[in-house]
Amino acid sequence: MERRVQVVVGLLLLGTLLALAFPLATTLADRRTARLASERDRQMAVIAEAAASGQPVAELVDRYHDVYDEPVLVVDADGQELSLAGDLDTGAASVRGALRIGLVGVPPVAMRRILPWTTADPLRGAPGREDGEVRSYALTRVDTSAAAAQVRRDWALIAVGALALLLLAAALTRRLSRWTMRPVHSLEAAARTITHGDRSADVLATGPAELRGLVAEFNRMGAAVDRSLEQQRQLVADASHQLRNPLAALRLRADGLESHVNSTGERAYAGLTKELERLETLLDQLMSLARAQEAGVARAGGRVTVPNQVVGTVIRERVEAWRPAAEAAGQSLEVTRDLPEVEVAGVLDQILDVLIDNAIRYAGPGAHVELSATETADGVVGWVRDDGPGLEPDEWHQATERFWRSGDQRTGSGLGLAIAEELAGANGGRVRLRPAEPVGTIAEFSLRVAS
Missing domain, CATH: 1.10.287.130 (Signal transduction histidine kinase, dimerisation/phosphotransfer (DHp) domain)
Incomplete structure (x- = not known):
């Protein structure tokens, strides 16, 4: 829920910033384009008016070319060249077209918007008039690189400002959503703690x-x-x-x-x-x-700790302790594999006593009881296996319930496996019974490795 709120608010903020940033960026680009076009029109008009009045314009043209590094061409009313500075192809179709339109007195069109990636250099000119007649025309090819660089800087500032606002809004949204959801997270943590058996911690009553x-x-x-x-x-x-x-x-x-x-x-x-x-x-x-x-x-709840036990040592000790009882019942009791020498909570001996006692009691004369254990990524898993008669198919899931006994059992209280399950569950593990192949019972237990 917290993430969904942050995503929704973030998308709304992003849309709002884009709706504001795009018009601002295009406005700045249009303003820069209009300023450049106005400057070039004014400068070309000065040169063209001087030519129309019969003044020599070579010096003006050269000065303009030196200052702006842009080519300038001045022609008379017949299209004859009066002055040229810089590299401007007078035979190009675009140049001839611009002169033809300019000499008939057609107003110049608006310059195309300069964008950060603009590389084209447009033609720009102005006529010189005398007694209302066009007597000359000044034409230049405008260098837009400086204007494009300025537009890039303006757009970069807009992008940085928008990104900063977005990050600030995201941080505020995250803080607000976390403050709003803090009671929910506390409830979740408390429920998880209660599930693991600790009911002592209260939920912090903060938030809305x-x-x-x-x-x-x-x-x-x-x-x-x-x-x-x-x-x-x-x-x-x-x-x-x-x-x-x-x-x-x-x-x-x-x-x-x-x-x-x-x-x-x-x-x-x-x-x-x-x-x-x-x-x-x-x-x-x-x-x-x-x-x-x-x-x-x-x-x-962390209020009581018990000494840890080494798995291999405890299993071997319990096997030796229960071997006389197994022999008295006509059974064999042994360890079938190398045991892990890792530490678990100090309840393993009690769990093993319950499982071995059940195996010896109900497997019957001549049965073989085997113990084994292995280390896993989550802890330690062990097995007490016998080749006795086992349980009926519908009884396996009931074996760890309190006071439950199989239909053919007349001894026992039905609490031994419940006690073992309680001990294992309190230490991050479990106890369960399942059928062995081809016959028998496997009592499986697991415990977390002690830190």
């Missing part, structure tokens, strides 16, 4: 009064949304924390009942214990999700 009200409302809306999201995160964290105490007490009571359960209640007791463990896991992951969201917002 019509937009300042919009900016103020946007700031109030952003503050309300931020409060609402903060309250939701705090509610999840507080609820998870507050539920841990009664859950721990309930677990102690359930453990105390183990020795009093008879054979008919063992199955129900085992189910109760299993549900308690599942509830404890769910509360732990809810706390982790709340902390990941809060840390992501803090990092996006």
Whole structure:
């Protein structure tokens, strides 16, 4: 919008300047042409009148030629040469025609407008009269080079002045349009910042009064949304924390009942214990999700920084840490390529724990789990690949949604991938699942290289 305003205003200004500059330029050229023609007509008339009165004109002709370096021819009423100075071809058709017209008393025509590129030297003459009869005629070939140079200088001054005015108007237009659009740019920057998780920055309420009200409302809306999201995160964290105490007490009571359960209640007791463990896991992951969201917002706002991690080192460490669990499940876990030794935000280990845990848990006995990573122009991309059964075709896009579990999964809370996606997104990356060929799952993650 700002550029369109500048273009429209610039075209209008350019049209206005051209409409003023062209008439001024032609007026100056006409004025210079008329002045030159008037001077030459007057000087030729003086020489012709002297010849008509019988005075010797050779001295006048020579003086004129010396001063203006233009040829002069003076003839009598019969066309006979009285005096000649300079190089003027008296036999040329143009010269004979000018003499013939001049000797019959026809007034001279207006000189053609002299322009900056004019190179032609027109003929100019005046008759000498006595008792109303034409007795002589003086003719010269006018040198227009000096007049053309003057017209060029005049036009150059006009062009420079017009260009200066155009640049000044463009600068003022740019400044005015930027001042007008400043609230819009601030809104755009704030929206982009909010998209990346930082909701702390207000939009500067500067610019036209019509937009300042919009900016103020946007700031109030952003503050309300931020409060609402903060309250939701705090509610999840507080609820998870507050539920841990009664859950721990309930677990102690359930453990105390183990020795009093008879054979008919063992199955129900085992189910109760299993549900308690599942509830404890769910509360732990809810706390982790709340902390990941809060840390992501803090990092996006530049309020919290975490130590960087070297990709290759972290992947090798996590592989060693998870290898016993993979072997216990009858699986193999290995790194398949050279790893980049670049630094990323210090959440890579948490993301890898989630992805490796999912692969070991759901790939099944005998599966192969492979880790790899590579550096790209935008950061680092890594993969955790297994050759397990994978997901149904309509389930891949749901894998990172909160509390989602595949139809054949009876364990897990459905929060692990959501936590990994939250951690990656807060650091300029993402996590997604896609099918492997011919079978299996590829959990792909990306992170920005740390500055």
